Amino acid sequence: MSYTVKDILRMEVAPALGCTEPVAVALGAAAAASILPGKDIEWIEIWVDPNIYKNALAVSIPGTGGLIGLDTAAVIGALGGDPALKMEVLNPIDEKIVKKAQEFIKAKNVKVNLLSEHKGLLIKTLIRRGQDVAESEIEHVHDNITSLKLNNMPVKEHPLFSKKEKAEKNSLFELEAWLKEKTLAELIEFAYDLDAGDLEFIEEGVRVNMRLADYGLKYGPGLGVGKTLERLVRQRLIKKDMILTARMLASAAADARMAGVKLPAMSSGGSGNHGLTAILPIWAVKDFVEHDNKTVMEAIGLSHIITAYIKAYTGRLSAVCGCSVAAGAGATAGIAFLLGGDINNIAGAIKNLTVDLAGVICDGAKPGCAMKLATAAGTAVQAALFSLQGVIVRYGIVGISPEQTMKNIGTLSTQGMIETDRTILNIMLEKQFSDI
Structure with missing residues (x-):
């Protein structure tokens, strides 16, 4: 099909x-x-x-x-x-x-x-x-x-x-099997196939997730990671560049979402935090480069596509932080695309991010997720910039091809981290019962 x-x-x-x-x-x-x-x-x-x-x-x-x-x-x-x-x-x-x-x-x-x-x-x-x-x-x-x-x-x-409803659920599993057969080149081509309705839907996702980011930056709910980064900029202790801007938006939105603010997120790959990571770093980068709105939406569309591709291998939940390795890979691919990169730059960005973040564990949803989204967003920008400068990691967990690299993420998540997942849960349970 x-x-x-x-x-x-x-x-x-x-x-x-x-x-x-x-x-x-x-x-x-x-x-x-x-x-x-x-x-x-x-x-x-x-x-x-x-x-x-x-x-x-x-x-x-x-x-x-x-x-x-x-x-x-x-x-x-x-x-x-x-x-x-x-x-x-x-x-x-x-x-x-x-x-x-x-x-x-x-x-x-x-x-x-x-x-x-x-x-x-x-x-x-x-x-x-x-x-x-x-x-x-x-x-x-x-x-x-x-x-x-x-x-x-x-x-x-x-x-x-x-x-x-039944047809849509069955189609999701078929979609994942179909996605696994695609090459990176084919996934990139999908971004050029977006029609006016698709572009508007993607832009609505930006508006939805930016409402969370704006709330987080204004009120500092949860850990207040995004608002703290903004405060550090005002105190001139750090400088606001595209990497920091990406970190601020993603973490501020996660601050609001993890604190239970009654605002929806536009999810990606079955996760709201994935959606924040897949969308907001690209939206942050666009303020630092020449662009047209259609290209920005295509970049975010590519991010969703890459996220879905990797999630087809990792499953919906795992011991590895999907915001980092799945949505982060989607974001870095979209950023490389937005910055004018070709397929080799996009592939290199995915490899760079994978090497950097493959070891980030998922220890449950909590306010601290804002820190992980800050890391994923900043690394997504850095990985793309490095790739565009010819800096691409070619060893370790990365495969010879970008497709194999993304498949390796799934193998790590579903096979390599089984015992890690049990250990994480046991630590959490021990802490929970000790607090009772």
Whole structure:
């Protein structure tokens, strides 16, 4: 089956409100609650895979004033989420729902279970009211609801199971297989195939993510990494160049998102932070070079395409920081493209970034992700600039071809870091239980 760049954007780039993992937990709970007769919920229980657990453990949930936790995400989703909104499921949440959720959790009516040996994305939710029990299951992709049951009977007639929805989910897996067969040259050509609608959609992604960056720079939520960098510039302790500008925008947006600010991000490859990394460094660089708007949008389009290509190899979640190695590679490819680089420069930029950031681990979503996005954004610019100057790494993890380099990232993530992933989770669990 053949796809177009429009298909890539449609399936890989979408708005997401809040960190993707707790939002996925909320979505599963909202979906189960939607089929449960009556409104009063008595008990919620969820089961999640290690990477969902890791990434939903310590990040703020949007609209809650900074509350964290898988239990909180599940309860809020069940009490007030709208599953039809998918990754914006928490948009209807208000203070009344948050207060009710806190009371529900305080009464110890929710339980979280870790499926420690499960591989791949999985969220199971059970919600009980009286004799009625509703269940939902999400697999493979954060908004891919594969099962709904009421009292152990499958619910087949539901808007979440429309033929269109099912076709889109199946197409995503087919798209990934199709992408893996493409060369870098073909991926670059896709950027030239963007029509007016595609360009407008990409530009909307810039506007969405810049709202987060502007909020982060103005108010300094979370760790305030972006605002701190801006303050250091004003104090003349560091200088604002294109590398620092990229770092400021990406980290400020991550500050806002990880703090639970109720503004959506335009995601890429299934992750909001990937979307921030894929878009904002390129948007920062454009202020330092001669360009036209169409070329900037094409560069960001290429970034999304490269991100999707690498995510097809790494999977949605892994022990390696995807913002660094997947979206970072997309960003550096887009920057090299924007700066007038040819295919060799783009390939070199991807290799440079891969060598620099391949060892960055994912230790869960949290305010500290803003630091990693700052690193990824700055390195994306540097890797492209080095490549354009003829500085290209040719040894180590990089392959002979750019395609092999990107495939190697997937091998590292899915095979080489299995034990690392377990160790990271064990450290996090030990810290969590020691705090109780």
